[in-house]
Every structure is written in structure tokens, then in C-alpha cells.
Amino acid sequence: MRAAVVVFPGSNCDRDLAVAFERAGADVTMVWHKDSALPTGIDIVGVPGGFSYGDYLRCGAIAANSPICKSVAAHAERGGYVMGICNGFQVLTETGLLPGALLRNAELKYICKTVGLRVETSASDFTAGYNAGDVIDIPIAHHDGNYFADPSTLAQLRDEDRIAFTYTENPNGAQADIAGILSPNRRVLGMMPHPERAADAGHGGTDGAALFRALTNALTTA
């Protein structure tokens, strides 16, 4: 599996994400936001957490219009895999690759703690390493993680089994407790929690590692 991790000014989880991909067996290339093309042969693009462009205007809005994001969108439209974590999820909603938006947390506080996530579907190459209904412990660290979508979009996400993860105890006001969602072709995942921060025993938990292993399994044999 060949992975690219996008680096924006203000990204701060890019190296953690690269390490998580590498530990799972991927070859990883870092890609700068001003690059207009992805390296050839990339299977998956990781859009990392952080505060791209200082969260100016809206979280992820300026990153979504950066040169590299046009290539990321084209990669997704060709059926390529994309994974956006935290700020990366915000970027993917701003590009329109995933529906909805991430609003300010309902309690207005930045929240940094480990939370319980329920795996809502194992029917994706991101979540195939879990069973639906599993509860895993993954850290969150965000100020704007309150998932919003209109009622018809929420119904569509449910009907199409595209809710990947929900919070067992909603920390931020997200609608339907949503922590992560999938694109219609199930190859684009956006999630607020940080699986790359729960991928090594030194992190205090390894529940995120199965996500990266499942991806490597799917994309290496493909």
C-alpha cells in the first residue's frame, strides 16, 4: 500500500499519521499543500489533524481550496481512498467529498480526552478489522467537532450504512452521536477522533491500530 499524507501550514498530526501508516506496512510520502499533484501510484491519501491555515475563516475552508486538495478530490473521484482525521474531516466536508459540516462544540470548549466509539459498520476497508457494535477507545482533541447535517442527509447516511463510528457518550453535540462517516463508495472516511493516537502501546491504547491494518490488508492484496 502506498500512502500520501498531506501537510498544510498548521497540520500537527501529519507525522503521527505517517508513522501509523508505516507501522501497518505502508510506504508513505509526505505531500506539501502547494504541490499540485499527488505522487503516482498512491492508494490512499491521509488528510491529517491540526489547525490548517490557523483555522482562519472556518476550520478546513482554506485548506479545501489549496492546490493539493484539487488532486485529492480528483483521486477520490477516480475511486481512490482518502482518510481525513479531525481537521482532515473538516477539510473533506469543506471540499464536498463528505456531506455535512463540523460546528463549534456545543459546550464551546476544546475537548482533549479518550472517548468510547461504537463501530457502526464493518462494511468498509477502514472498519473491516472491527465488528459492528464493537466499542473502542480513541482520543479526541477538537474545538469544532459537532457534526451537523440536514435531516435528509442524516437519513441517507443511516439508510446507506455510511455512519462509521458514533460516540458512546456524545462529547460535542454531534447529531446522531456521529464521530465518523463514509462516502457513497465507502472509500472516503472522515472522523473526528484520532486512531493514529491509539496505534502503539506507548500511546496508552492500541484500538486504532486495527483500522490501519485493515487498510493495509485491503490495499496490499488489491
Place this chain on the structure above:
Amino acid sequence: MKARVHVMLKKGVLDPQGEAVRHALGAMGFDGVQGVRQGKVIELDLADDATQADVERMCEKLLANTVIESYSVEMS
């Protein structure tokens, strides 16, 4: 040519910052504030031939996220 763009969260989208401001006003003794919505004002200096339609395209593509926000444009 100048434009002033107002961006607000849509009706029906919870505005927790506006709510916090409303609570603070009440706690300070300003009675009767029944609702507060907080938004943004963006001022643009534009070329003389810029049109309202140009600014609306900027709003659609960047300045507002129309999933959650509405906008209005004043040209002057």
C-alpha cells in the same frame, strides 16, 4: 468598489456562541434579550468593474459554507 459580506449560521443551526453571549448579557443584568446570533462581516476591496454576482460566487466557493451558513452582500 467595496463589498461587505454578512455570513450567519442558518436558522435551525444551533449557535452555541450566540447562546453563550445571551447568557452573559442576562447575567450582567441586560434583561429581555431573547436571542443572540453571532456571525461574521467580511469587507472586500474590489476592482471597479466587480459585480454583486462576482462576490456571490466568492461566497458560494469560499466565504460561506452554505451547508450551515447563509450570506448577504452589500455593494458600495
